[in-house]
Amino acid sequence: MNKKLIPCAAIFAAGALALSSCGSSPGETASSGKIVTDGTLKFTGTTDPGNLFPLVNPSSDGKQVMAFGYDSLISLDRDGKLRPYLAESWTATTTEASFTLKSGITCNDGSELTAQTVADNFTWITDEKNNSSELGATVPEDLKATADNATRRVTLTSTTPSPFLIENVGRVSIACSAALKDPSKFAGAFGGTGLYNLTDVKPGESYTMTRRSGYSWGPEGTTSETPGLPKSVVITVVNDNTTRANLLASGSTNAAYVTGADARRLNALNMKGLSIQLAPSELFFNQRSSRVNSDPAVKKALVQSTNTSEIIDILAGGKGSPAQSLLIGGEPRICTLDDVYKSIPAFDVNAAAKTLDDAGWKMSDDGVRSKDDQKLAITFVYRAGAEKDAAFEHQADVWKKLGVAVTLKSADAPTIIDMLFTPGSSDWDVADMNVSNYFPSVLVPYFSGETSNNFSNIQNPTYNKNVAAAMKTVGVAGCPEWQAAERALVSDADVLPLGWTENTVFIQGFTASQSGVIDPWSIRLSE
Template sequence: MRRSAALTALALLAAACGSSGGGGGPAGGGTFTYAIPADPGILDPAMGVLTVTNTTLSLAYDTLVNLSPDGKVVSGLAEKWDVRPDSVTFTLRKGVTCSDGAPLTPSDVAASVNHIADPATKSPIYGVLVPTGMKAEADDAGGTVTLSMPKPFSFILESARAIFIVCGKGVKDRSLLARSTSGSGPYQLTEAVPSDHYTFKARRDYAWGRQGATAKDVPETVVLKVVPNEQTAANLLVSGSINGAVFFGPDRARLEASPGVGKKVISQGNGQFFYHQGDDRPAHDPAVRKALTQAVNLKELAGIASSNTGRPATGLVLEPRPCQGDSVTGHVPAFDPAAAAAALDAAGWKAGADGVRTKGGQRLTLRLMYATTRGAGVQAAAEYLGAAWKKAGAEVKLNGMIDTKVSESLNATQDWDVAWLPIGVTLPSQLAGFLSGPAAPKGANFAHLSNSRYESLIAKASLVPAAEGCPLWLQSESALFEDADLVPVVENTVLQASKGGTYEMQSGFFVPTSIRLTAGG
């Protein structure tokens, strides 16, 4: 996996916003306005690493398959598929057209995949959303396209639900995709004003959505309004100026108590922290990692980090998970300050006159890095961790910074010992490059992890069909927690709020055919 993929994982956790916009009108007309927290940037699907970018793209682009709410694969552009250990052949629906009127062909699908996999493209989603080594071959006469891997791959079918398919003019001229769309989705981008708004118009002929969904009753217009300040977004929602957004900060409580606001609590990835295991770091020693974990009351930390809106963490993959089960409970070192102190003593870290432990003249110093853009809960969580580890005999230096600086420190400067870092993926296989393999800056393994049991389990799991491999994938996550390679603290939730409209989202993507305006919208 490419080193740039580490940035992808961090970016995929940016909170996605969903909404329906003001403008009024019955189903099938009017304007649905949706607040997004940042500008989506370049709109070429091959370069889409931020959640806000993929949220935007999901209005205009389709995927070969989709997932049902319970995680089952259902139809998309493909009406059926034939899965083999190292390949999957999709039969495309007939009558699908691109936004410019051109018919969708298997060659378009193959070009979308192969463009991402081409090293010259330098696509940051290659190795994450598109598995490393994947190739596509089209049979236009037969109406099929085959995705293949060099060896058996567990999630070869499931991986197709994250690949946006470019068609029409955009296939031949990718430069058109920077600020426009060329997809088969139910909406087409008609206006892009960076850092302000993006306007999409409905394609009324659209009739090939998931399981045959159409665009007959969706709003005529969807506007994505860039609203970086969550309090401003909340004010706009309450006043009816926008019809929806996702909230995770202090304004969430206000909206939950606000009459007339539609409310849905959804999962939004884990709050968790990693130990840097480089050769010169204290946490290189597994005994130190386990002791530092035992020194923290993770239940209290979970409440602080999530402002008491989270749920117990049960795994590393976003819902809906292809592998259901709890890989966390019983596998994380339990809170035991006395055992933590004894373990640090046994590892040779002795308390000095000032209370800070030392070993061989080196102080037990932990530089704790976290993103200041993740809200007050993460700041408070960092302070709580600092206090717990100081009590255990560590010297803790809190280092809060914006997301871009966190990414730089993870990969280039490596100036950290512990990082509060949520990573959001939809398949367990997408984690492998971050949790094993070449260490940063040569690879995406930013924490320098080397867990032989994890590597053995994922190697076995990757070679069998997804359902058969799920127990192994879950065991591989547990192996990481048992060695305190990373510590899952809490499953974060966000409030998906709406007013004057309804909509569904899945893993940061719109389900665009679900968007509706309601009375008073």
């Protein structure tokens, strides 16, 4: 059904699925000098943002670019509190969210944004044929939307209780009528109410945006005339981590995502950054009936033979730490889940071998185990990168010694995402992906159910039982159940969180707030 993702990864973390408010502290700064009027801001991203129609693209790089052209009904501050954006007021329960729009909002083509257009966004999302990345993740599948243009009121209702309903639906990027009517025309253009127009596109290279006039509905009173807002923004695509660091060090870019040794080099230069803690990789195991991980012993043995401390240190350049949660570590902190790594089956290669032996996977003369004439052979797909090459080649060697034939396949993030989330595509056995969010309810479609969001076909009754209990609560009251659900996934080897790293978007020459992406409305250039 739906093709979607979540890595809410760090702002520019390649291949992360972003469906969240990945907040750092609004107002964190990299400069406190004189305000610059009508300057140019230069961002450096890690991967091409892909399709720029926001209702089908959940990637983090895509979200950052699209934030300049699309607004949401509300935003979140650092404490997780709601603040006005397109909506001036709202009410909510676990099954209904109602928003009253600000007056005078216009699209970048000059047309008015009406309550009906906002409602049409949610109707579009819930139409399964559209394969929206929001459906089942931030937007309940049974959601109904109604509108009253006279009062500018939009009402969204669901028969399924959702603890964080208003936070999730309220942060969906809203497309204007023209984009909803023909999304294909907006794969490389903006069709929203955002502060910027997209004026030049070079796929795979750069995206240039220019501030529009007449914008007056931004959070905290932001308008087109607010001092310090960039006149133009240029986002370039640079895959190499060291190159991004060099651009920052030389002053050639204002912002870039940098990890590992290069991040430590920038820290030594006292460069400021917006940071969150996040797993750079989680391992998922394809449990469809045609794959070897449909045998629980196989995925358990693969986990038992993975030294997560060793792997995360390779991925993080020696700066990794145990995974505290499948959620994102940072502000706003919705549920404090702080010890999920303790639920990982213990690292013990001998125990892993015994697990396979006991399940009937016997070693053959060629060094590869087999059972019922089936070879224990896996295809391990991962997002390309030097650190990942080193980490996963090492892990493949460990698994080969265990009697597993391993084929490694690396590709750019969009290719891996398509491979995992396209219905009917299942030519993989182990996958490197980061599926994370601040809100545990958003993760449910990726860990359960029958849609293509559940790309590894997880069927975990204990997880489902705890989720059902948590869904009956409002907000943080369900956190103990969410924690139990998360532990069930990890202890059953459905997901292997390899660890956490400090993910930093280094910035200079401007101040900004962060709520999943650097908020365009909050940017203030300075010198």
